Amino acid sequence: MSIPVKPIAAPATDTSASAHDRVYRALRARIMYGDIAPGEALTLRGIGREYGVSMTPARESLRRLVAEGALSLSSSGRVATPELSNERIEELAALRALIEVELSSRALPRAHMALIDRLQAINMTIAEKVSKRDAVGYIRTNLEFHRTLYLRAQAPAMLAMAETVWLQLGPTMRALYGRLRRTDPPQNHRLIIAALKAGDEPGLRLAVRSDVTQGLRLLVV
Amino acid sequence: MSIPVKPIAAPATDTSASAHDRVYRALRARIMYGDIAPGEALTLRGIGREYGVSMTPARESLRRLVAEGALSLSSSGRVATPELSNERIEELAALRALIEVELSSRALPRAHMALIDRLQAINMTIAEKVSKRDAVGYIRTNLEFHRTLYLRAQAPAMLAMAETVWLQLGPTMRALYGRLRRTDPPQNHRLIIAALKAGDEPGLRLAVRSDVTQGLRLLVV
DNA sequence: GCGCTATGTTTGTGATCACAGACATGCACC
DNA sequence: GGTGCATGTCTGTGATCACAAACATAGCGC
Known part of the structure; x- marks a missing residue:
């Protein structure tokens, strides 16, 4: 054989x-x-x-x-690859906020300690990418953080929708990174993790919304 | 040959x-x-x-x-064409609610009388399709009602997202129509129009959410 | 020198073909 | 009569080709 x-x-x-x-x-x-x-x-x-x-x-x-x-x-x-207008960016950021806040909310009841540990590990990798000025690595790891959280929501259609938005924002995110001079420790990510630990749904929703919206705001001139 | x-x-x-x-x-x-x-x-x-x-x-x-x-x-x-599971249908309905509520909210400040007249005309067509038991015509006209409203939101990316969800639900909507025995006058549509007239944003959001969610609820066994 | 045209190259579009896998049918053999 | 194998059809996949439009460029005439 x-x-x-x-x-x-x-x-x-x-x-x-x-x-x-x-x-x-x-x-x-x-x-x-x-x-x-x-x-x-x-x-x-x-x-x-x-x-x-x-x-x-x-x-x-x-x-x-x-x-x-x-x-x-x-x-x-x-x-x-498209050059997005400011209106388009605002729309896509709003869509990220809508969908990802819902996803995080659905993930909250299922978030156990293993998930939180994993998220913290990813967060350290993000900090490392930032210190190395690795734009592509930063974006990829940042999205991995979100994806890891949202996978717990058990909502594949919503996650696919969110990834579609990420895809549309991809080429633009790199331009964002150029303006993001300072080493930006993922402050909002820490808030997200804290809210997860505390089981604080309103706090989680707020933190996710801030994290998603804040970065893109730099891009809109 | x-x-x-x-x-x-x-x-x-x-x-x-x-x-x-x-x-x-x-x-x-x-x-x-x-x-x-x-x-x-x-x-x-x-x-x-x-x-x-x-x-x-x-x-x-x-x-x-x-x-x-x-x-x-x-x-x-x-x-x-896919046969959707109940979980999938629930997800897609939630996505409709999220996106379309936002779209209607953004359309509200721009909704003038001409738009409301147009929506009312579409509503009459819907009633006609229902009385004729024309499933495809009903679905098409119903979506036209929503699209007409959302076009005013000036948010093409969001509208495209909403249409993608409609597309995924399309084959299933027909099955829904089979169970929707009674002549169902578009009650929620009337609420939407009333809220538009009154400039009542919370009412509008609620009416849209109900309209979008209610129909699909019949589908989830 | 400047503008226009002709041409050559590069591009996407659509048709056709060869191929391999899936599936069903049916026939032969036990 | 039932089981297993063979075949024949139908499917998607990918490569290749012919074609037309778009673009750039070089050359020509003024």
């Missing part, structure tokens, strides 16, 4: 081969974590070349990202 | 030819307005044949709808 060998090792991010899915996930991560600047253009053949696939999977992944609002499709089909 | 090309659906809905966009819009409308039953399967070649295009645009439109949560992609790629 032959052992089923998976030959590809290096680029295999997942066992799920499905070329377009691989490309989609890679691009999605890059966009959400601010690895691509706002206004940057993407071409089908360029993506295909970069990930070693043909135009078909590249096109599907780009179109999927456009559908989720992560990329904006200019006239004549050119796709690029 | 010659394949008879039959122009089934609305010919030339828009000047934007773009085959995949035509297919996408047509399918999206059918799904959102409950024209497709939950669990119904769609095939690439079937869609292509139906709209007179090849597999490529059909695939792109299906994939876009999957990305928006309108269709669920089973293992091995088969796509079908």
Whole structure:
């Protein structure tokens, strides 16, 4: 009998081969974590070349990202990561507040000590990324903090909605980081953890709302 | 052999030819307005044949709808309109409440008499659809009522989010209509209009929340 | 020098094809 | 008559090709 060998090792991010899915996930991560600047253009053949696939999977992944609002499709089909207007940013921040406050509220009754420990560990990683001036790492770890909390809410549709908003804000968040000069210890995160420990729902809602809203406020000129 | 090309659906809905966009819009409308039953399967070649295009645009439109949560992609790629669990329905109803209450609240200061007249006219159409037992027409007109109000909020990202939720609930809404036996005059819609007239924000928020939540409650067994 | 055009390149779009997996049907064999 | 295997069809996936529009550039004429 032959052992089923998976030959590809290096680029295999997942066992799920499905070329377009691989490309989609890679691009999605890059966009959400601010690895691509706002206004940057993407071409089908360029993506295909970069990930070693043909135009078909590249096109599907780009179109999927456009559908989720992560990329904006200019006239004549050119796709690029969007440059958000101030009104748009305000809207997206309001959506983050609405959805994430609800998610945190639903997570509160299920938040045990293990979760809080995990959140504190993530918080230390955030502080480390900040001190290293690692923008992409900071954004990714910050979102990981939120995702870890919201996963406890057992509300996949809401979490997906929140992640869609993150995705739309991704390229803009990087620009935010540029203005965020000072080493910003995650003060609101500490408030969130304290509220979780105390089982204080109004405090939790307020802390999450502040955390979500405050950062984006810097971006609106 | 010659394949008879039959122009089934609305010919030339828009000047934007773009085959995949035509297919996408047509399918999206059918799904959102409950024209497709939950669990119904769609095939690439079937869609292509139906709209007179090849597999490529059909695939792109299906994939876009999957990305928006309108269709669920089973293992091995088969796509079908999803059968929602009760938890999922509750989540989506909560999302509707969150987003649409905010949208109505933002629309309130901009709601002039012309808008209210328009909403009342739509309301009469709804009553007519109900009396005719026209499920698809009822759902479409009901959503038109909400969309007309929310357009005034000047918040395109939020409105898009709300429409995505509608899309996900589309196939299920039709099932809802089956259980909604009685001729249901849009009582909550009247409350919404009254609150708009009075400039009563708390009342408006409550009325919208009730309208959005109430219908879906019937669906959760 | 300046403006316009012609052309060559790059882009997205859509059709077609080859392929592999899933699924069902049916036939042969026990 | 029942079980198992084979086959044939139907499915999505991905690559390739032909085509048209958009864009940039170089060249020409004035």
